[in-house]
Amino acid sequence: MFGKFSFKGGVHPxxxxxxxxxxxxxxxxxxxRVVIPLSQxxxxxxxxxxxxxxxxxxxxxxxxSGGFVSAPVHASVSGKVSSxxxxxxxxxxxxxxxxxxxxxKDETVEFKAVGPSWRETAPGDLIKxxxxxxxxxxxxxxxxxxxxxxPPGNKKIDTVIINGAECExxxxxxxxxxxxxxxxxxxxxxxxxxxxxxxxxxxxxxxNKPDAIAAVAKLIADPQFSELQCARLRTKYPQGGEKQLIxxxxxxxxPSGGLPMDVGCVVQNAGxxxxxxxxxINGTPLYQxxxxxxxxxxxxxxxxxxxxxxxxxxxxxxCGADMEKAKKVVSGGPxxxxxxxxxxxxxxxxxxxxxxxxxxMPAIQANxxxxxxxxxxxxxxxxxxxxxxxxxxxxxxDLAAQWDVLDCMECGSCAYVCPARINLVHFMxxxxxxxxxxxxxxxxx
Numbered sequence: 001m002f003g004k005f006s007f008k009g010g011v012h013p014x015x016x017x018x019x020x021x022x023x024x025x026x027x028x029x030x031x032x033r034v035v036i037p038l039s040q041x042x043x044x045x046x047x048x049x050x051x052x053x054x055x056x057x058x059x060x061x062x063x064x065s066g067g068f069v070s071a072p073v074h075a076s077v078s079g080k081v082s083s084x085x086x087x088x089x090x091x092x093x094x095x096x097x098x099x100x101x102x103x104x105k106d107e108t109v110e111f112k113a114v115g116p117s118w119r120e121t122a123p124g125d126l127i128k129x130x131x132x133x134x135x136x137x138x139x140x141x142x143x144x145x146x147x148x149x150x151p152p153g154n155k156k157i158d159t160v161i162i163n164g165a166e167c168e169x170x171x172x173x174x175x176x177x178x179x180x181x182x183x184x185x186x187x188x189x190x191x192x193x194x195x196x197x198x199x200x201x202x203x204x205x206x207x208n209k210p211d212a213i214a215a216v217a218k219l220i221a222d223p224q225f226s227e228l229q230c231a232r233l234r235t236k237y238p239q240g241g242e243k244q245l246i247x248x249x250x251x252x253x254x255p256s257g258g259l260p261m262d263v264g265c266v267v268q269n270a271g272x273x274x275x276x277x278x279x280x281i282n283g284t285p286l287y288q289x290x291x292x293x294x295x296x297x298x299x300x301x302x303x304x305x306x307x308x309x310x311x312x313x314x315x316x317x318x319c320g321a322d323m324e325k326a327k328k329v330v331s332g333g334p335x336x337x338x339x340x341x342x343x344x345x346x347x348x349x350x351x352x353x354x355x356x357x358x359x360x361m362p363a364i365q366a367n368x369x370x371x372x373x374x375x376x377x378x379x380x381x382x383x384x385x386x387x388x389x390x391x392x393x394x395x396x397x398d399l400a401a402q403w404d405v406l407d408c409m410e411c412g413s414c415a416y417v418c419p420a421r422i423n424l425v426h427f428m429x430x431x432x433x434x435x436x437x438x439x440x441x442x443x444x445x
Contacts, residue, residue, distance in 0.1 A: 007239070009382065020170075020302065033082070037346065037348060040348040040350065052083055057107045058076065060075045063098070071135070072132065075098075079100050081099070087345075089348075090348055090351060123196075131144075136272075137269055139272070157265065159199070163245060164203060164205040173303055174290075175212055186225050191277065201227065246265045286308070290305055292353040294356075311345070312347065313344055316354065328360050330357065337353070388431065405435070
């Protein structure tokens, strides 16, 4: 057990986790209809592999990988494909999705597992298993896991970090998984270690989860898990950012524009480690996940095991959300989550929580920057958010790029501490969007 690790910068928003941190995971019954988007990950959308009227079973491939940086998607219920078309997505746009009418039979395809022989299985074959299971980062980034597990030959990975920080307020899905599926997550960590040929594996948990730390510490005292190490993190937001975790635990600094593999590290979410275990040991593709449903407007907050494609409205109904009182429904946490315009949007692989708030704040503030430097002190990437925001506001995107706007992780720490209430994250996102559009136009020309 290590002492408390941390990083420079960050903020301390109220945790607001008590409503669900002590509640075991419950299974939400599958809905009569699911809508499964073909884009649930960073990279190319999956390519549709079924047609209207096709019968499907749980685990059947609905969309095949659209490229290397892509992931397949699978049916989460058995039934019939009722339509293929554009449906609301949690990211706020319409995307191609497969709609399935649930027949209630819960029939599954035959899952092909590696099983206990994974220790003797070649890393490449394990990666193929992870890829075919459609596993992506489940902490919110949704980066295809097999890509992270396939670093270039010149990038030697010596350290794997299992991210159990869950620093976003309100969310407790990973916390409960660490408590209820500890052996499975640790075995998943071993599988990741074997695939990458790493020497060290850290299970990183914030110190506001002492029961999870104790559960992991108890197991790593067992000789079969003795190669793992538990890293206790100082509670601070955004401690769960992979660059912050790497810096806190190893002291290494991921270079500007670089990736964790550039400093010999790979970070995987605790939920992702569990999904890897389930895919390798049981052959189960990623068709369900744990979601925290909570907030001031929720009568019965819960941690729910939910089928992918379940409408958010079903989760809200299960937990007794008062939608007359609700002012905003957020997918994710309050710091980095996205407000939902349509509660019929489905749960996807990266949906870690549904938060129902009874208050809102204006999206735009007209107060002037007072040059206090609070945003600079809070930024975990060591940027100057106030100056970058001014550059973007003036349309000087190229200068904003020189001030490293592309390194911004959009954590919201700067906006949280800004006394002028400037929506700094808005300007960061806008600058990055315009730079990406500019790059795409140049590539096209």
